[in-house]
Amino acid sequence: MAPGLPASLERPHFIGIGGAGMSGIAKILAQRGAKVAGSDAKDSETAQALRALGATVHIGHAAAHLADDASSVVVSSAIRADNPELVRAAELGIPVVHRSDALAALMDGLRPIAVAGTHGKTTTTSMLAVSLATLGREPSYAIGGDLDAPGSNALHGAGEIFVAEADESDRSFHKYAPEVAIVLNVELDHHANYASMEEIYDSFVTFAGRIVPGGTLVISADQDGARELTRRVEGVRVVTYGEAVDADVRVLAVVPQGLKSEVTVLLDGRELTFTVSVPGRHYALNAVAALAAGAALGVPAEELAPALAAYTGVKRRLQLKGEAAGTQVIDSYAHHPTEMTADLEAMRAAAGDARILVLFQPHLFSRTQELGREMGAALALADASVVLDIYPAREDPIPGITSELIIDAARAAGADVTAVHDKQAAPGVVAGMARPGDLVLTMGAGDVTDLGPLILDQLSR
Structure with a gap:
């Protein structure tokens, strides 16, 4: 189609x-x-x-x-x-033409699922795309990251479903008219565009208001911001998911199994148990959001649940880059404190007694200004961290805002942190810290991802 x-x-x-x-x-x-x-x-x-x-x-x-x-x-x-x-x-x-208008035009005439939230969008969109493809539904999709090979972030499919990542950062998700919308969480981020949580809520209320008549909002029952948004949304069918006792799709158990999880949910009065092939409770909950959204679109849950196991990760989302000298190097896109905490907790659950070392690159001066202390606190979950200078992306520097804000907060939380201002020297520093059995995470939304192979090269010498 x-x-x-x-x-x-x-x-x-x-x-x-x-x-x-x-x-x-x-x-x-x-x-x-x-x-x-x-x-x-x-x-x-x-x-x-x-x-x-x-x-x-x-x-x-x-x-x-x-x-x-x-x-x-x-x-x-x-x-x-x-x-x-x-x-x-x-x-x-x-x-x-803004890219959001172009994407909206591509979805016109199809059955769109738009995935929104402060974090987890790429993973959840990918889970839906992979599982629907596994079922032979031939979806079209547009994702904010590659599934595997370069250019695998999007596809024109022959089916009627279009799964799209919906970006709130610049309010571009107001352009879409989904049949099903997912809201994974609602937190303050993108400080250059949003001055307060009230502005964030208003923006998400507008997004929910774009759901077509007869459509569905699938939203977390666990996260405080999502629950507040649910109270503010009117005139749309709402399906909640999560571990909360009042969730419509209730998560009964998430059982870690190494780098996988076994998830049991209660949906429409019956229990379903399925495997999520990536570690961590937050990824398990993303899979449940995908399950609820597919069910809202009419895809049988008993078919979609096992198909979700076909998703094995997306580039930069706890992606194993390689192993050398007994040390694994894993890439994490986490750049917001909540994401950082979730990925570090997931790795801690999967790693057992292994040490976790982090090479962290802060992303954006505005985000560091507002959330630097929380980033530092998240790094305290690692055994040791190396922190680089801020990756500016589209922003100009803000006077007085540097990665030292994060480093000071991390040390105040008891973390072992080393500052490295020369990015090219960082792989050698990290490799020098690593011991056989350690897990090394390159973490951040900037070009820190390029340093993973260099760390492996240093380790192999």
Whole structure:
């Protein structure tokens, strides 16, 4: 099933086409027959995967990269107004389309499931995509991370279901009209765009209000912010899930089994037990959210539950990068204190007596300013940590805000923390700390992920 493309997306040009969200939309458009082009700051395996689909991908940003006959220029909120291709689009009168509008257009005419929340979106979206594909439902999906190979973050499927990660960071999830919406949790984050929890709640209420008539909101019964949102939402069918006694889909047990978990839920008066093939209670609860959402869309729960075991992880979500000298190196995308705590607790449960070492890279000055102390407290769950300088991403520095804020808080919580300001020296520092049997986590949403292979190289010497 492939609804027709709007004229504006027949020849789109993507600025930042290699990004997690942008590349997925570009891939689906290419698979639907659009003539896709774009640019990115550097070449990548994702860019190469798009070229294999027939897309034109330029490296670097220049006005000349934008074809005169482009039907639109697709941007994310990270693209600055002075980008030369964006300036050229204005000169040529080419319409500018936000990526959220492009994604909304791709979902039009299908049965969308939109996955929202402060954290857990990528994992839950991936779980749904993999399990529905396992059942032969051939879903389309757009995920904020690769499942396995580069470019596996999105697919145009022949089925009627479209599973999409719904980003609240810039309020772009207000553009979608899902049949089923998932809200995993509601916390204060993205401080450059939200000044208070009230603004966060208002934004999520707007998102819930976008659910189509007769649709369903699937929401956590355990997390305080989600429960408050449930009290504020009106006019939509609500299905709650979690360990709370009043949950509609109640989790009766989560039993760790090494790097897996066995989960038992009570759904519609009957018990279902299934396996989640990744460690940690929070991943088990993500799987239950996926189960509840699929059931709300009419997928039999007794079929979807065992199919969820087919999900074995997504890149950067507790992904094993390799082992050397008896030490495993694992990559974690966690960058918010709640995520950091959840991943460290999951690894602690799976690791037994093994030491856990963390190489942490803070992400964004604004997030560090607001949550740096909580990040430091989370690092106290590790046996030892190395903390890098802040990864700025799209932000300019904030005077006085450095990774020392996190380091001071971690030490106050009793953590063993080392500051390393030279990122290239960090792999050697971590390898020098490691002993056979240790688990090393590279943690953060920036380019700390690139250091995992370098740590393995140091360990193998």
